[in-house]
Amino acid sequence: MEDDAPVIYGLEFQARALTPQTAETDAIRFLVGTQSLKYDNQIHIIDFDDENNIINKNVLLHQVGEIWHISASPADKGVLATCYNKTSDSKVLTCAAVWRMPEDSEPGGHESPDDSASTAHTLELLCHLDNTTHGSMACQTYCIENAHGQLVRDLDFNPNKQYYLASCGDDCKVKFWDTRDVTEPVKTLEEHSHWVWNVRYNHSHDQLVLTGSSDSRVILSNMVSISSEPFGHLVDDDDLSDQEERRPEEKSQEPPQDSVIATYEEHEDSVYAVDWSSADPWLFASLSYDGRLVINRVPRALKYHILL
Numbered sequence: 001m002e003d004d005a006p007v008i009y010g011l012e013f014q015a016r017a018l019t020p021q022t023a024e025t026d027a028i029r030f031l032v033g034t035q036s037l038k039y040d041n042q043i044h045i046i047d048f049d050d051e052n053n054i055i056n057k058n059v060l061l062h063q064v065g066e067i068w069h070i071s072a073s074p075a076d077k078g079v080l081a082t083c084y085n086k087t088s089d090s091k092v093l094t095c096a097a098v099w100r101m102p103e104d105s106e107p108g109g110h111e112s113p114d115d116s117a118s119t120a121h122t123l124e125l126l127c128h129l130d131n132t133t134h135g136s137m138a139c140q141t142y143c144i145e146n147a148h149g150q151l152v153r154d155l156d157f158n159p160n161k162q163y164y165l166a167s168c169g170d171d172c173k174v175k176f177w178d179t180r181d182v183t184e185p186v187k188t189l190e191e192h193s194h195w196v197w198n199v200r201y202n203h204s205h206d207q208l209v210l211t212g213s214s215d216s217r218v219i220l221s222n223m224v225s226i227s228s229e230p231f232g233h234l235v236d237d238d239d240l241s242d243q244e245e246r247r248p249e250e251k252s253q254e255p256p257q258d259s260v261i262a263t264y265e266e267h268e269d270s271v272y273a274v275d276w277s278s279a280d281p282w283l284f285a286s287l288s289y290d291g292r293l294v295i296n297r298v299p300r301a302l303k304y305h306i307l308l
Contacts (some may be wrong), residue, residue: 004297006266009055011291013043017070018273018287023077028279029107032293033067033082041066043080045125047107048295050280055295056107059120065095078103081129096129144182148173153197154183160206160228168196174211176226186226191219191260198274204281205306208261208298212271218264218286220298225258261302266294 017033028048034041040063046094047056065086073079083096101123148169158164164186172192175185194214201206208225210217224230269290277283282298 004053007048007053007055007120008266008293009046009057009293009295011042011293013039013042013291015067015287015291016272016289017067017082018285018293019070019072019080020275020278020285021077022072022074022278023159025279028277028283029276029286031038031070031072031080031291032287033062033070033084034291035068037066037175038065038213041084043067043070043082044293045101045105045107046285046293047082048277048283050283058105058293059121059124060101060105060199061218064097068094070156077307078105079116083275098129099123100215120210142179142182144177144179147175147177147182151195153195154199156199156201158201158206158228159203161226165227166199166201166209168199168211170195172196172213174199174209174221176223187223187258189219189221191221191263192217194270197272200275200284202276202281203278210274210276210284212274212286215285216271216288217268217271218267218271218274218294218296220261220264220284221259222261222302223258239245264294266296267292 011032011034013034013036015032015034019031021031022031028050030046032044032046040061043060043062045058045060049056062082067082067084071081071082078101079098080101081096081098083094086093086095108233115132124195145168148171150170152167152169155165155167163179165179166174166176172190172194174189174196176187178186192211192213192215196211196213198212200210207222207224207229209221209223246260264286267286267288269288271286271288273287275285282303284296
């Protein structure tokens with residue numbers, strides 16, 4: 001059985017900010033923020049129709065500056081936050097704000113970003129995020145010294161296994177840590193040939209790990225040995241049928257080994273963001289700096305191996 005071909009969407013401007021619409025669990029939806037110094041920046045709302053393999057979109061204006069990071073509310077699908085740069089008195093200021101999208105912003109109603117006069121294309125500012133007046137209230141719980149040989153670009157916590165996190169950086173490595181003992185990583189991946197900008201655990205099947213790099217590649221790895229189910233999906237003997245019990249050779253099989261599942265090379269520029277869909281655990285998106293968004297799926301053979 002052949003895997004489905006990737007679906008590609010091109011933005012008008014350069015981009016490096018990508019997030020799934022976390023609170024939306026029915027539709028496959030991603031938000032993408034652009035980086036333009038000359039024109040008003042945009043947030044593209046991307047809906048993927050899995051049955052017909054097509055993309056629907058809507059475009060909102062983000063006029064305050066170029067977007068470096070975007071995050072969707074886990075509770076309210078109409079709320080998002082952006083980190084952005086703006087210029088003031090010949091200085092570049094780094095800012096953050098929380099926004100509400102218009103109620104009719106779901107894809108399908110607007111196909112062109114040119115209709116900027118419409119109020120349906122504007123974000124409502126809820127608040128600025130600024131701790132300069134109150135100071136920092138954070139306290140350090142642990143520290144991983146010299147985690148990478150060069151800059152650390154990203155990290156992600158395992159959603160299903162306490163104490164575990166993954167980090168990546170300019171040393172081209174992805175490292176997996178147990179925060180109870182950070183003297184050395186529990187695993188290290190060295191599959192990329194340039195800076196690794198992004199690492200993401202799959203929220204449902206945490207052995208699946210995505211990474212994106214300046215080598216223009218996205219790599220999907222199976223880190224089963226340090227996942228929440230290192231021996232696969234455990235089934236009680238009482239739940240097995242008579243036919244299943246008559247196959248002892250399957251019980252003696254060794255657990256699957258950590259490996260690279262697939263390398264995706266649809267991008268031609270640095271891949272700055274990768275993320276999993278919040279509605280479909282087998283689908284993910286990647287974004288390169290030239291504004292190319294690529295939607296891919298976990299290979300079917302691995303999907304069925306995990307499920308069955």
